[in-house]
Amino acid sequence: MATIVEPTIFELSSPGRLGVTMPASDVPATALPPKNLLRSELPLPELAEVDVVRHYTRLSKFNYSVDDGFYPLGSCTMKYNPKINEDTCRLPGFLYTHPLQPIETVQGNLVLMYELQEWLKEISGFAGITLQPAAGAHGEFTGVLMMAAYHKSRNDTKRTKMLIPDAAHGTNPASAGMLGMSVVTIPSDERGNVDLKALEAACDDTVVGMMLTNPNTLGMFDEHIEKVVELVHKCGGLMYGDGANLNALLGIVRPGDVGFDVMHINLHKTFSVPHGGGGPGSGPVGVSKRLVDFLPSPLVGIVEEGDDEMEPLYGFITPKQSIGRMKAFHGHFGGGLVRAYTYISMHGPNGLKDISQYAVLNANYLQARLRGTYKIPYDRICMHEFVAEGAFEGSDVRALDIAKRLMDYNFHPPTNYFPLIVHEALMIEPTETENKDTLDRFADALIKIAEEARSQPELLHDAPHTTKFGRMDEVKAARELVLCCWLPENYESMR
Amino acid sequence: MTYIPISPNERDAMLKTVGVKSLDDLFDAVPKKHRFPKLDLPPALTEMEAASLLSEMANTNENVREHMISFLGAGAYNHYVPSVVDHMLRRGEFYTAYTPYQPEISQGTLQAIFEYQSLMTNLTGMEVSNASHYDGATATAEAVNLAFAQFRGRRKKIVMSPTVHPQYREVIRTYSQGMGLEEAGDDATADLEVGPGALMSLIDENTMLVVVQYPDFFGRIHDYTKLIEDAHAKGSLVCVVANPTALLMLKTPAEMGADIVVGEAQPFGIPLWYGGPYLGFFTTKKSYVHKMAGRLIGETVDNRGQRSYVLTLTAREQHIKRERATSNICTNQGLLALASAVYMSSLGKTGLQQVANLCYQKAHYAAAELSKIDGFGLCFSEPFFHEFVLCCPKPASEVNAYLLDHGIFGGYDLGTDYPSLENHLLVAVTEMNSKQEIDTLVEVLKEME
């Protein structure tokens, strides 16, 4: 039997124990529906509030988070999440408004959404924005749907190919795959740019477009970006920008100006919405002029112009050739939009530029400190992240071992084994909210680990050592597939 | 306001290490003519100013706790959230962590989601659950993806009841644009009086999925057992879109034979928040787990013999399977799954049963009192849970406008989505509506000209 560090909420249950209780009914009683429509039992836990609080507090301590320390996950932008966001998104006026209320009663919400649309347009250089997509991948799917709808509206029906660089996030091909498109992989050149020759060869009249992350997952800003855009446009394709790496570009360059037609913006990366253990995110999408009519419905707009005495009335509008609705209601309003609005309002144009400049400085500083100890396969000035090789000549230590060993030094490991084009990749994104001391300690730890890899490789193979939990048996999990648990009294019958 | 913790001296030292003179020099790869655009945005606020601005904006709204009496539901419900829920959510260890890729230092998130999976399977009666979906609508659309993948495109028809939430049906239509599906039943002009039996004639050997809602969009409770049997006889899968609060009282979709049970978990501890973020729950049978989208947590042991949890069956997902994956999703709606888990465990079996019972009792009291008013009546005779359709003597939009003047959100105007239901109001009642509020609604409507 495995040792139980923290029992599950089911194991903590005791029949008859009460937690939060509800008031008695204040209306005359009505008979319940006929018995054949009722459930026979409700096998849910029974605990006191204190049991619940202690259980989840203990669980929280098993986590490593941005509030605990440095979290340099590449392409995830684990920056500090300002505490004020947590207060503004919980203001009663936001918390307790129903999505189907008459628009006259939610003008505060609608003004916030309208202004955020305008701000994101200004920051990204796009002509239109939808706030509806719930996450980055959801935004990608929205974008790809619009690209398909655009070609279809022009009766340009033979376009079925999506060009995707080999360094791309997995969501890019998956999004194209959801629409049945075929994916053509475009290699990167030795400087980490899109290979122009390969791109040119792939560009023809069957191309839907290209999905490009710029800076890409190597942290490289494509040195021929204008040429790439030109080639794709020339064959009639559209340029999709994966905005996962927008944290490098605020006030630096607007993707819309460079010629991108559509891009999703991860509010949970660039605009400080916390990641929440994997979600909820928020993934607004910006589009160039020719795609504005295809945006999902509804958008926030002015439905009655104002004048000297009256504020304009904000409401919902449906674009002419809209692809339709991407989710119920209006997007991740409370958790995503309010926090991002708060964050942008506190930065202004100069503050936003600072964010990207310091994010890029921090990445280059770390890259400079590690150069010489770790191989940097694409070694030039990087943007907000860079990729090192987690392997050494003559050693069987792998990127995974280095990642796990970093935990013993109290750091969250970088992204590993991605991008796929780098052998034993360690993808490091420090963000702008780390100070020089932290970066130095992290570089020192990695340099020390490189020494350990030579002198005591077993220390790395078995790492981590100082954490509450060690390496997991992933094969057991996948083979046995224990995916839920039951109340102790139901255990035997269920299992 | 800035969150950058680097002093000018430190900056200069770092620039020197990098080997450039200024911050601007880091951006030579960016095309010069587009470099450093002037952004036309309002100047930066301090925290104090931002707090006050946002407060002002929030106060412009009329909310359902402080200003209005609300009977709005239709997919988002005003429930009480125990204080403990937000206290747990506000722990930075939870909300500032990322997807638990490194299980050694993410057991908090992993065990919490594993428990959420367990709570949801125990609630729906199904065998597996993920915690990945953005809301009920997208979870339903992913059920279509599952069925499509399960039949590998050999079956191409979905049969959707017209009494599935109109926005959910719309999302399915958006999502399935590239799949070349045949859609049947999704007709807002159909005879809405008839029960699920009307769908049976639409199900054939090409049908991959039947989608129904429980209780349906009009609040009616149908037993889908017979429909599901018939669909299975034709080889089709069946997805039931369920309200989790109703499941606390009603027969589970699993008992009726459902293959997939999805829905909106917002009623379980997530604020109305003007429509999001919410949490789509997705539960199914173990035999379909390989076609299910999203993150999945499994139990295992670590190398010290301790029980622990990991992301499992990850090769199904987009980062490995890329264009062959069922879905592109990489979210797990972790923080909101935590909210639902804390909601369910802090109320516990007893508190949850009380919530369900209060919703049921108050809704039935409201329905009885409203139908006594001249010109008003209940439209359907089937049993209902906490939502019902009220027939009005004039268009629901006019009734709502009148009620709004009296500080009441009367309900959802069904004429918005169903042309034949212009005079019909969908009324939702929860434990948050006191008898006094219901009586006020009745009194005000009695006075309506």
Add this chain to the structure above:
Amino acid sequence: MKIPSSLKYTKSDEWFDPASGAVGITDFAQSQLSDIVFVELLVEEGEQVTVGKAIASVESVKASAEIYAPAAGKVSAVNKGLSDKPETLNSDPFGEGWMIKIAGGTTGDVMDSAAYEKDCAGRAH
């Protein structure tokens, strides 16, 4: 690593037995994939397949792969029990781990065991 000399091999690591028409994945493939946890056969008995058609989908703890038909012809048998014990692909890829049989199949671009061994050596590092 086992490479039976009686079989033919593809560059994408399928094996084909010209005698029985059986198709599977090689020892090299299963070791690259590591622990296999899911296998789904994509074709049914009686179906006609062409060379290169996807006949199975395999997922391991860390990777996924499509398996392609090395020969064209009619599917005469499928290994139905395989999906219940995908680990067979790791333990016995050339025996119990067979996937389908293509009766009288005409092979596409295949190589013999010596050529395949060389091919694997070039890829392994």
